[in-house]
Amino acid sequence: MDAAQAETVDVIVIGTGPGGEYATGELARAGLSVVAVEAALVGGECPYYGCIPSKTLIRSADLLSGARVADGVAGAVTVKPDFADAYARVVEVTADWDDTAAVERLERAGARLVRGTGTLSGPRTVTVDGRSWTARRGILLDVGTRPAAPPIDGLAATPYWTNRDILRSAEPPTSLLVLGGGAIGVELAQAYARYGVAVTVVEAGPRLLAHEEPESSDLVAQALEADGVTIRASSTVVGVTHDGERFSLDLEDGTTLDTQRLLVASGRTPNTDRLGLESVGVRTQRGFVATDPHQRVLADQDSGEVVDGLWAIGDATGKGGFTHVSMYQAEIAVATILDRSGPAASYHALPRVTFTDPEVGAVGLTEEQARDAGLAVLTGTADLAASSRGATYGPGAAGFVKVVADSDRQVLVGATSAGPAGGEILGALTVAIQAEVPVDELRQTIWAYPTFHRAIGTAIADLS
Ligand SMILES: Cc1cc2nc3c(=O)[nH]c(=O)nc-3n(C[C@H](O)[C@H](O)[C@H](O)COP(=O)(O)OP(=O)(O)OC[C@H]3O[C@@H](n4cnc5c(N)ncnc54)[C@H](O)[C@@H]3O)c2cc1C
């Protein structure tokens, strides 16, 4: 069928990241005719090149680290790291980068998958390789992001790695330079260092995990250094070359760094640049698509004008590059597409976890963001190592709970739980912020002894 003879369906989903895959299934189960267009693997980045393989690798590396600190606490353990074991688990959890199971799930739900790159070619119309579809109800975009390479002299001509290459590599490098100290950079730097790889992180900004509390950056820097990672913050790379074997990076301060492998983890670019958004009058901001709180696409950030029959979810909406955001927005979009009433999107209690050891869990605003928002800020902190649980835990107890309160409303607006199981402890803080539990109520809460989460009570008592 050519573009002139477009087939009509109810909904077309372009990009099946986690939210797009979920929405496709839900809409089809609701009885709509749905076509999902996917250029790569159904499920997107998270199950194949993101969350799932990285957290699997991190678990293997954490087991090695636990064994290494056993001597003097539990008895001597001989540790013989074997990356092949870790990689085998990565192959298992990604189904060897095969999306057959996901495709079958979609088809069982009644949806149709079209492999290829979808482009908007006018209102409610999508073209894939010369074939066109028209959507009666509309089009849902979940196109995600791809790794962004900074404009460094020579870099583009080198065989640098992105998250996609490193997580598919069966062999660990002998040395690894990680460009970027964000979530991808710090998680993978630590995991590879624990496998004996000589790792250096080069971060342009003054600290790692720049979006989180400065205390989190310090904690993660100390942990990475304890694992042997060299951290170079406030460092600018001005040139990169590759001689067929090794990379050479020139820094602005005159230093030259040599490495076998280079991982570029310096941010992402939304996949909206070749999507045909101009054909429906949508202007992006730094590639991000603006949406209203029901995930309806806006013509641009400022106008507030809703584009008829177009929804967007996921990383490309710029509300946070996390699978749980994609899934959350997908539920909202599905409700709107099905004309069901439902709550509008709200991000005041957006949680995120960086899966380093110690884990950095955070929700809502940082102290600085709360102050910048003009709130009357109170903060409270508790040191995990100094807690009873910390004393019993022994090595690896470093961490803290920090709470940020709005003293006018007497509710928490932000919190960090960094330490062992920091991401799990975050759950209680997320509920407190989502439900705007009064600080007084949190003061009266009984926190089990001796747990790490009891530090939430200590931090609340410390509010000043
Ligand atoms: C190494 C790494 C680790 C991560 N760890 C975590 C974590 O622990 N927790 C967490 O919450 N998040 C994590 N993330 C982020 C997470 O992967 C994303 O937030 C998540 O995948 C949601 O993305 P999305 O829905 O925007 O779509 P994506 O997952 O980006 O998928 C978009 C899909 O759209 C397809 N596509 C794009 N354009 C088109 C087109 N024109 N036509 C057809 N198909 C198209 C792509 O092929 C892709 O399959 C991690 C990311 C990385 C890279």
Ligand SMILES: NC(=O)c1ccc[n+]([C@@H]2O[C@H](COP(=O)([O-])OP(=O)(O)OC[C@H]3O[C@@H](n4cnc5c(N)ncnc54)[C@H](O)[C@@H]3O)[C@@H](O)[C@H]2O)c1
């Ligand atoms: N645990 C998680 O939830 C998790 C894990 C990994 C990734 N992610 C998501 O994936 C996305 C990408 O993560 P990321 O770590 O690539 O991006 P990021 O934006 O979080 O961090 C990129 C870092 O690279 C630095 N940088 C930029 N240009 C540089 C340069 N030229 N030289 C040196 N440093 C430079 C930035 O200052 C920043 O600190 C994010 O949306 C993140 O939320 C989430």
